[in-house]
Amino acid sequence: MAKVLMKGNEAVCExxxxxxxxxxxxxxxxxxxxxxxxMSEKLPKVGGVFLQAESEVxxxxxxxxxxxxxxxxxxxxxxxxxxxxxxxISYIAGAELPCVIVNMMRGGPGLGSIQPGQADYFQATxxxxxxxxxxxxxxxxxxxxxxxxxxxxxxIADIYRIPVLVLGDGMIGQMMEAVEFKEAIPKELPEKxxxxxxxxxxxxxxxxxxxxxxxxxxxxxxLKLEAKHRLIEENEVRYEATGxxxxxxxxxxxxxxxxxxxxxxxxxxxxxxxxxxxxxITLWPFPNExxxxxxxxxxxxxxxxxxxxxxxxxxxxxSNGRWTTDFHGKSGGLVPSPAGxxxxxxKIIGGGK
Numbered sequence: 001m002a003k004v005l006m007k008g009n010e011a012v013c014e015x016x017x018x019x020x021x022x023x024x025x026x027x028x029x030x031x032x033x034x035x036x037x038x039m040s041e042k043l044p045k046v047g048g049v050f051l052q053a054e055s056e057v058x059x060x061x062x063x064x065x066x067x068x069x070x071x072x073x074x075x076x077x078x079x080x081x082x083x084x085x086x087x088x089i090s091y092i093a094g095a096e097l098p099c100v101i102v103n104m105m106r107g108g109p110g111l112g113s114i115q116p117g118q119a120d121y122f123q124a125t126x127x128x129x130x131x132x133x134x135x136x137x138x139x140x141x142x143x144x145x146x147x148x149x150x151x152x153x154x155x156i157a158d159i160y161r162i163p164v165l166v167l168g169d170g171m172i173g174q175m176m177e178a179v180e181f182k183e184a185i186p187k188e189l190p191e192k193x194x195x196x197x198x199x200x201x202x203x204x205x206x207x208x209x210x211x212x213x214x215x216x217x218x219x220x221x222x223l224k225l226e227a228k229h230r231l232i233e234e235n236e237v238r239y240e241a242t243g244x245x246x247x248x249x250x251x252x253x254x255x256x257x258x259x260x261x262x263x264x265x266x267x268x269x270x271x272x273x274x275x276x277x278x279x280x281i282t283l284w285p286f287p288n289e290x291x292x293x294x295x296x297x298x299x300x301x302x303x304x305x306x307x308x309x310x311x312x313x314x315x316x317x318x319s320n321g322r323w324t325t326d327f328h329g330k331s332g333g334l335v336p337s338p339a340g341x342x343x344x345x346x347k348i349i350g351g352g353k
């Protein structure tokens with residue numbers, strides 16, 4: 001299949017449509033505005049529905065309704081807009097509804113900037129809403145990977161009846177790369193016997209709800225959710241591990257920042273310095289198992305992010321005290337440079353400034 005040059009935000013939409021998405025509800029915010037723009041043009045042509053809601057709060061609750069009726073539905077936003085969606089995401093997770101959510105992150109906190117960022121890590125991986133819930137979080141590092149993940153995410157959401165969050169950044173959304181839309185591998189999907197489309201006089205009415213007034217019932221529901229989370233941790237961890245077995249230093253980075261680290265690794269290799277990379281593709285579940293592959297004699301780990309270091313806690317948990325963990329990063333819309341990563345690595349091995 002021929003490749004086509006596309007902007008990241010538009011490639012997200014095309015992948016979603018090819019995966020069967022027929023409902024999109026959203027609200028404009030930079031740097032993901034091409035997503036609703038593309039969906040508004042393309043979805044009606046395939047019999048789908050695009051609706052620009054009056055707010056992010058309204059949009060996520062429309063997602064709840066469409067998912068409850070069994071539709072393949074997506075929404076997208078950027079960091080401040082995602083903050084407004086958190087209550088609805090908690091409702092969706094509590095009601096066990098499948099949907100796909102795209103966050104093209106920008107600098108923060110607050111309104112921040114319109115430049116790329118990765119400071120929504122806490123919000124994404126800890127659950128920005130209330131209660132004991134999780135959602136699967138993917139962090140693609142290229143437009144091709146983002147397309148591949150999007151085309152699979154709707155199936156994953158259906159299998160586990162859970163929201164799937166695709167965490168990009170403004171850079172991935174705005175840059176252009178050649179992508180190929182591959183044929184999706186069919187998955188065996190569970191029957192949606194829980195949807196609210198009318199009984200057709202064949203069954204009792206389905207009720208979709210996240211409200212449990214009896215504490216015992218809510219406790220049982222939370223146990224059910226937790227069992228599902230453990231199953232996801234067993235089956236859905238994804239990562240890339242490069243050169244970690246004999247590395248002097250192992251960098252941990254995701255998304256666009258991992259590409260910066262790879263450039264730094266090439267330069268360090270020319271100097272005879274062995275650097276490995278662990279690139280989480282799922283931020284939740286986090287790839288703890290990848291750290292078991294690291295050279296026990298490595299001098300340390302270096303977490304590289306477009307934030308003030310939000311992934312460090314997960315890296316420290318995964319490393320379990322076996323190595324020291326240092327941080328190099330930028331925030332506010334700035335991107336770490338290969339030169340900065342090189343300097344940080346050299347400091348760890350004792351050869352830096």
